[in-house]
Amino acid sequence: MEVVGYYRVSTKGQGESGLGLDAQREYVKFAAEQQGWVVVAEFEDVGISGSIHPLERPAGARAFADGRPIVVAKLDRMSRDVEHIAGLMKRHKFRVATMPTADTFQLHIYAVLAEQERTFISERTKAALKSLGTRASNGDEEAVQKIRNRSQALAKGRSQLNRTKGHDTQRKQADDRAALVKDAIRLCIIDGATSLQAVADCLITRKIPTARGGQWSPTAAMRVMQRLGLELNKVSTN
Incomplete structure (x- = not known):
């Protein structure tokens, strides 16, 4: 079966999954060898959040327009939104390298459970931050330092994201100039x-x-x- 590989990374996505582009390619390559797939084309989105619909991403749209089944390393490389996954399943065929034999129903269930887990994590994080803020207000030095460390980490992450966006803008401008x-x-x-x-x-x-x-x-x-x-x-x- 001929397939196309689709890879996606974002600052947040890389931090959570540990999957860079090269690692994703290795997952897809291994699955293809095991399942007898032939990867005939590859598409990659860099600096694109998993919350954006795959069809609204530059490379994602081209990958689906190809018409052949799409293979991703992990399901969250396709999308983090169950609604996106469910909608795509009705119109397109895709496979997940880490679950190469999973059918549509199994992938849907996995997407639901993954989204539920992210919701639980978000709720626990909010509760922990609220508790940390209360302790800091009451003069707990350890809590104050933790909040300071978190603020510095977030600022560093935003700075990296801004640099990535700047590089994307430069690439787009270079592409436009070349087209002329x-x-x-x-x-x-x-x-x-x-x-x-x-x-x-x-x-x-x-x-x-x-x-x-x-x-x-x-x-x-x-x-x-x-x-x-x-x-x-x-x-x-x-």
Whole structure:
């Protein structure tokens, strides 16, 4: 059976599951070998919360649009919401690497139990924080220090999240800039450019500036072509 792999990480998700992208790929690879699946495509969402519907994520939407069954390392990599899982089960086929033989009913039950456990954890956490706050108000130094440590950890997490969002914005801007010169690069290759230097010279001749307004170099041409998925001598004239 041909399948597609789908991987997701977020700051919160990685902390809770310990599953980075590489680990998720290993889970899917092992399950595929055991079950006789052939992974023909892979999609990954980085910095995307599990609370966002899979069809509203960039890579998630492309994975489901592929049409073939989707394999995830763990069910929470697909979604943390039972409603999302139930809705997807009605329209799409997917498998979970850590439970490769589980049927739709079993996966649904697992999703319900996992959501219930998260609710219990949330309630216990709120109760503990309320108790900690009361102790701190009454002058308990240990409670005060615990609250201070927690505040510092949360601030560190928010700082990391902001950096991740900044990197995502930079990647999006780079993709947008590359898209603006895609047709020009294709024409250069079609017109006979067979080296990166030739592509750079062609863009200069066409008076097309780089993103920073400078002239093209072979390295700059290579980076943009890699981002666009273009290769020399592999551009169709259609």
